[in-house]
Amino acid sequence: EPEVTQTPSHQVTQMGQEVILRCVPISNHLYFYWYRQILGQKVEFLVSFYNNEISEKSEIFDDQFSVERPDGSNFTLKIRSTKLEDSAMYFCASSEGAGTEAFFGQGTRLTVV
Amino acid sequence: AQSVTQPDIHITVSEGASLELRCNYSYGATPYLFWYVQSPGQGLQLLLKYFSGDTLVQGIKGFEAEFKRSQSSFNLRKPSVHWSDAAEYFCAVGEDLSGNTPLVFGKGTRLSVIA
Numbered sequence: 001e002p003e004v005t006q007t008p009s010h011q012v013t014q015m016g017q018e019v020i021l022r023c024v025p026i027s028n029h030l031y032f033y034w035y036r037q038i039l040g041q042k043v044e045f046l047v048s049f050y051n052n053e054i055s056e057k058s059e060i061f062d063d064q065f066s067v068e069r070p071d072g073s074n075f076t077l078k079i080r081s082t083k084l085e086d087s088a089m090y091f092c093a094s095s096e097g098a099g100t101e102a103f104f105g106q107g108t109r110l111t112v113v
Numbered sequence: 114a115q116s117v118t119q120p121d122i123h124i125t126v127s128e129g130a131s132l133e134l135r136c137n138y139s140y141g142a143t144p145y146l147f148w149y150v151q152s153p154g155q156g157l158q159l160l161l162k163y164f165s166g167d168t169l170v171q172g173i174k175g176f177e178a179e180f181k182r183s184q185s186s187f188n189l190r191k192p193s194v195h196w197s198d199a200a201e202y203f204c205a206v207g208e209d210l211s212g213n214t215p216l217v218f219g220k221g222t223r224l225s226v227i228a
Contacts, residue, residue, distance in 0.1 A: 102159075
């Protein structure tokens with residue numbers, strides 16, 4: 001069964017460093033998303049991406065964040081200068097199109113120290 | 114703006130007992146409603162969804178949920194819980210099916226199952 005895969009599963013980084021979280025969506029999907037879940041809190045939407053551009057983003061997704069689909073298969077989330085409060089589980093998701101469910105990856109746990 | 118409330122942070126049930134997890138939403142039009150389950154170390158897996166039609170929807174793993182417009186609720190139920198059901202459960206609401214509008218999630222309910 002096709003699935004969304006995320007790497008790494010856990011990343012530890014120093015405050016101020018740049019991190020790139022990687023996702024491989026399901027191959028025929030057209031819509032891509034990043035969500036995050038701070039420990040003990042709810043899953044929050046960050047950004048959606050369609051047709052090689054951001055279609056919607058939340059207020060969390062400030063200038064420190066960027067997304068890219070560099071090669072037609074990967075979908076990356078970059079945090080330019082990490083802060084302690086960026087520590088969270090980051091989930092990538094993809095969906096085939098209108099009216100279909102989003103499939104989530106297993107998440108990347110980011111710890112900023 | 115949409116919002117989702119899951120009033121129970123943690124529920125403990127005995128194996129074999131019935132289960133109901135509560136979810137209330139706030140949205141002006143007919144929402145699209147989802148329940149996801151997150152097992153430890155795993156991603157979010159869709160249990161079931163409601164788009165339209167029959168208000169009682171069946172999902173995987175023996176779960177069902179009922180959409181009640183008058184109560185703005187979409188409670189998840191299972192008649193007999195198994196130990197493997199111990200996980201975090203998230204209710205989510207979507208505004209439309211365009212794929213562009215993100216899901217809004219509740220805070221989740223953690224289910225513990227005891228023997």
